[in-house]
Amino acid sequence: MxxxxxxxxxxxxxxxxxxxxxxxxxxxxxxxxxxxxxxxxxxxxxxxxxxxxxxxxxxxxxxxxxxxxxxxxxxxxxxxxxxxxxxxxxxxxxxxxxxxxxxxxxxGEYVGVLELGRILYKMGKYDKAEKYLNQLLNTLKEDSLLIGRCYHALGIIASEKGDYEKSLLFYNKSVEFEILALSIDVK
Known part of the structure; x- marks a missing residue:
């Protein structure tokens, strides 16, 4: 396929x-x-x-x-x-x-749950990619390492759509979750 x-x-x-x-x-x-x-x-x-x-x-x-x-x-x-x-x-x-x-x-070696969002984005289907990523966020556990990556992807989509304020908000959330993930790994 x-x-x-x-x-x-x-x-x-x-x-x-x-x-x-x-x-x-x-x-x-x-x-x-x-x-x-x-x-x-x-x-x-x-x-x-x-x-x-x-x-x-x-x-x-x-x-x-x-x-x-x-x-x-x-x-x-x-x-x-x-x-x-x-x-x-x-x-x-x-x-x-x-x-x-x-x-x-x-x-790539592994096609993960974020891959569908990436493919929709590359196809120019930003609204569908955004919807998928938001649904994925709703299903992830609070400590999932994928949360930061989802927010980062949402930031890219918002930027592509010209909504730079929303993009910045998503990028900041992404950084917050990445810092949290790093602090958990260190302990």
């Missing part, structure tokens, strides 16, 4: 997105069933982002660079949908090491 992939843990929710009413003559309804072995410690390119959703989508977001292997493709007469079964590959699986190495050069 070269972009984020939004999925749902609920089959009926996923089928809503393959509604026959929105399918044109040249399109087919397809449901991807994704198998993830959470015991493979090298595979961490997904996150449950249900808490950030305004709807009950039970959303799982697969990160940039996720690679899947197709295990089967079948047509379900009952649901009138093609079912494509995918398996999330590990870094060492199926001689994909070269592909992963290339992706790591492009997107």
């Amino acid at each position: 070269n972009s984020f992939l939004s999925t749902s843990r609920k089959r009926d929710v996923a089928l809503v997105f393959a509604d026959p009413g929105i399918i044109t003559n040249n399109q087919k309804r397809v449901l991807f069933e994704i198998e993830v072995n959470t015991r493979i410690h090298e595979v961490k390119p997904f996150a449950d982002v249900s808490q950030f959703s305004s709807f009950e989508e039970y959303e799982i977001l697969f990160m940039l660079g996720s690679i899947f292997r197709t295990s089967s493709i079948q047509y379900s007469e009952e649901e009138e949908v093609w079912i494509v079964k995918l398996i999330l590959c590990s870094e060492q699986g199926y001689t994909l090491t070269n592909i992963y190495s290339s992706l790591k050069e492009d997107i």
